[in-house]
Structure formats: structure tokens, C-alpha cells
Amino acid sequence: MLTEIDVAIIGAGVIGLATANEIAQRKKGVFVLEKNHTFGLETSSRNSEVIHAGIYYPEDSLKAKLCVEGKSLLYKLCDKYNIAYKKTGKIIVAADENEISGLEELYEQGRKNGVDDLVLLSRTELKKLEPSIEARAGLLSPSSGILDSYTLLKFLYSQAREKGAEFVFGTEVVGIERMGAKYRVEIRDREGIAAFISRVVINAAGLNSDRIAQLAGIDVAKAGYKLHYCKGEYFSLSSKYRNVVNRLIYPTPEQAGHGIHVTLRLDGGVRLGPNARYVEAIDYGVDETQKKAFYNSVKRFLPHVELEDLAPEFAGIRPKLQGPGEAFQDFVIAHEEKTGLPGLINLIGIESPGLTASLAIARYVGRMVKELFD
Numbered sequence: 001m002l003t004e005i006d007v008a009i010i011g012a013g014v015i016g017l018a019t020a021n022e023i024a025q026r027k028k029g030v031f032v033l034e035k036n037h038t039f040g041l042e043t044s045s046r047n048s049e050v051i052h053a054g055i056y057y058p059e060d061s062l063k064a065k066l067c068v069e070g071k072s073l074l075y076k077l078c079d080k081y082n083i084a085y086k087k088t089g090k091i092i093v094a095a096d097e098n099e100i101s102g103l104e105e106l107y108e109q110g111r112k113n114g115v116d117d118l119v120l121l122s123r124t125e126l127k128k129l130e131p132s133i134e135a136r137a138g139l140l141s142p143s144s145g146i147l148d149s150y151t152l153l154k155f156l157y158s159q160a161r162e163k164g165a166e167f168v169f170g171t172e173v174v175g176i177e178r179m180g181a182k183y184r185v186e187i188r189d190r191e192g193i194a195a196f197i198s199r200v201v202i203n204a205a206g207l208n209s210d211r212i213a214q215l216a217g218i219d220v221a222k223a224g225y226k227l228h229y230c231k232g233e234y235f236s237l238s239s240k241y242r243n244v245v246n247r248l249i250y251p252t253p254e255q256a257g258h259g260i261h262v263t264l265r266l267d268g269g270v271r272l273g274p275n276a277r278y279v280e281a282i283d284y285g286v287d288e289t290q291k292k293a294f295y296n297s298v299k300r301f302l303p304h305v306e307l308e309d310l311a312p313e314f315a316g317i318r319p320k321l322q323g324p325g326e327a328f329q330d331f332v333i334a335h336e337e338k339t340g341l342p343g344l345i346n347l348i349g350i351e352s353p354g355l356t357a358s359l360a361i362a363r364y365v366g367r368m369v370k371e372l373f374d
């Protein structure tokens with residue numbers, strides 16, 4: 001007889017952790033399976049740690065709605081449990097005249113998404129706020145901020161455990177098979193292959209989430225679930241740039257990412273990035289030859305920066321549903337009942353603003369799970 005559980009969550013990144021924390025509150029028998037030796041070692045610890053306002057995404061998209069809701073949930077959680085954050089604010093800058101219309105479009109888009117505190121800035125207003133920045137105009141987003149993502153992950157992990165969720169590390173899901181009204185989940189750990197039965201399976205496997213969907217029998221090409229890896233590298237600026245800016249500074253966005261931006265760390269350090277390069281494989285090395293491109297990009301609005309002040313820092317990889325040159329794709333958060341797989345919930349393409357939206361995503365999934373058990 002195989003062991004039976006209620007809910008198996010695949011992946012202990014911020015999405016798996018937040019979901020476990022949400023569900024364990026009401027439900028016993030929640031297990032999180034993670035292939036690495038601990039939580040949060042992949043995309044959830046390889047990002048800008050920015051709490052996004054929710055400006056960029058099309059109105060009514062999950063990205064827009066869950067970002068705006070998640071931002072407010074996250075600030076409240078950080079306040080309540082002393083998770084370090086700073087509501088720095090952010091300015092998107094138009095480095096030249098041609099980019100100003102882009103700022104106006106973002107202003108409108110943000111307002112449609114419920115970000116109602118945005119302010120368009122003239123060159124003089126921008127200069128007053130950020131004397132080191134050279135740009136024609138800006139869009140100020142006061143509700144953007146930064147947080148200590150590791151403390152958030154650790155908090156979600158310990159809260160979920162306290163509520164009864166069980167974590168199984170060093171355990172990779174290698175098979176999912178529908179068996180009656182449940183799933184047989186096959187796992188590989190140090191001792192070999194084993195299996196158990198779960199009523200609900202939640203796929204929060206990040207960069208692997210398309211493969212997990214495929215394991216469960218979904219035709220990922222047909223479903224539009226095929227992921228493209230889009231690497232984002234970071235360079236740090238030397239300590240002489242501490243506090244060179246007071247807010248996060250972003251260029252007007254490019255297609256695959258938000259553009260190489262200037263991000264503050266909570267310790268006052270300054271980092272540049274990420275860039276956006278589609279890659280075939282997961283490799284977290286930073287390509288030092290990208291340094292010049294970073295320099296050229298940032299020099300447009302931070303003219304005092306010197307090439308030798310940039311040092312490679314780290315990289316993350318976006319699990320993107322949109323390939324190079326393709327149009328916007330929303331998060332996939334789907335209960336696969338219509339595909340003939342009731343009880344399987346897929347989270348695919350959870351790129352930015354996934355960290356910001358994590359608590360709202362967890363609530364969204366929590367509602368799906370509740371319906372399954374009611």
C-alpha cells in the first residue's frame with residue numbers, strides 16, 4: 001500500500017512556500033517536495049528583490065492584479081513580522097525625448113491597474129529628487145520598494161511548518177500518473193525511486209514547471225506551456241556609489257525585461273541589472289563580456305559611472321512563456337480539470353513580478369484547493 005497524502009506541492013521556491021503556508025492553515029496532509037537540499041535556491045534567491053508596484057502589465061492580467069494585491073499583502077506581512085524592507089520608491093526615466101511618450105503610456109497603464117500614486121516628473125523635478133541622474137523626464141512610483149527575500153522565504157518556510165506542512169528536501173519528482181481520482185507521484189532521492197498517492201498536486205516547479213506538466217500527461221506545446229529560459233545577469237557598482245541614488249532607477253522598458261536598472265540593496269549597496277538574454281540551458285555564471293553593455297546602458301542616465309567600477313555579481317533565469325520577439329504572456333495558474341486532470345494545479349511562467357505577487361498567488365491557489373475539498 002502506498003502512503004496517501006492530501007496535497008503535494010512540487011517546489012520550495014517562494015511560490016511553493018507561500019502556497020504551503022496558505023493551505024496548511026486549513027488543511028492537514030500538505031507535503032512540499034524539493035529537489036535541492038533546502039528551500040529557495042533557484043529563481044527566488046536570484047532576482048532584484050524589488051517589490052513592484054504593478055505598472056507594466058496589461059489591465060486585468062493576472063500579473064497586474066496579483067502584483068497589486070501581492071504588493072499590499074507583502075508590505076503588511078513585512079510590517080507585522082519584522083521582515084526587512086524599504087519602500088524606496090522608483091523612477092522610470094526617459095533618457096531622451098523619444099522615450100517620454102513611453103512614460104506617459106506607463107502612467108496610463110499603471111492607473112488602469114490600480115496604481116494610483118504615480119507622478120510624471122519634469123527634468124527639473126527629477127533632478128531635485130535624484131541629483132546624480134541625467135534624464136529628460138521621469139515617472140515616479142512611490143509604492144515600489146526592496147525587501148530581504150531570504151528572510152521572507154525563511155519566514156514562509158517556518159510558518160508553513162508550524163501550521164503542519166511537511167518539507168521533503170533532496171527529493172525530485174520524476175513521475176505523475178493519474179490513478180482513479182488521485183495521483184501517483186514518483187520521486188527520486190538518495191535512496192532511489194519511491195512513490196506515494198496524493199489527492200491534489202500543485203506544480204510550483206519554476207524553471208521545470210513545463211516538464212512537470214508534461215510528466216502529468218499534458219501536451220505542453222499544445223497547451224502553450226513551453227518555457228523559454230531568459231537569463232538576467234547583475235553587476236555590482238563599487239562601494240563609492242553607495243547612496244548615489246535614493247530610489248530604484250529604471251530605464252523605459254525593453255521587450256524581454258524591465259531594462260538594465262539601478263537597484264538598491266538594503267545595505268545601501270548598488271547593483272545594476274538584470275539584462276535579458278534567451279539561453280538554452282540553466283547556467284548561473286555571469287558572462288563578464290557583458291560588462292561593456294551594462295556600462296553603456298546605465299551611462300545613458302548615470303553619466304558619472306566608470307567602467308572599472310562594475311563587477312560581476314550573480315545571475316538568475318526567468319521562466320518565460322514568451323519566446324524572443326513574442327507578445328506578452330500572462331502567468332498560467334490553472335486547475336487542469338478541463339484537460340482531464342482534476343486536482344492538478346499548474347503554475348507556469350511565474351517570472352517577474354512573481355516575488356511581489358507570491359502571497360496573492362498563494363491566496364489564488366488556496367481558493368482553488370478549497371473548492372477541491374469542499
Ligand SMILES: Cc1cc2nc3c(=O)[nH]c(=O)nc-3n(C[C@H](O)[C@H](O)[C@H](O)COP(=O)(O)OP(=O)(O)OC[C@H]3O[C@@H](n4cnc5c(N)ncnc54)[C@H](O)[C@@H]3O)c2cc1C
Pocket residue numbers: 010011012013014015016033034035036039040041042043044045046047048049050051052171172173174204205206207208209212231232233274315316317318319350351352353354355356357
Ligand atoms: C533576473 C530576475 C529578476 C527578478 N526580479 C524580480 C523582482 O525584482 N521582483 C519580483 O517580484 N520578481 C522578480 N523576479 C521573479 C521572481 O524571482 C520569480 O517569479 C519567483 O522567484 C518564482 O518563484 P518560484 O517558486 O515559482 O520558482 P523557484 O524559486 O525557481 O522555485 C521552484 C523550485 O522548484 C524546484 N523543483 C523544480 N523541479 C523539481 C522537481 N522535479 N522536483 C522537486 N522540486 C523541483 C526547484 O529546485 C526550485 O526550488 C525576477 C526573476 C529573475 C530571473
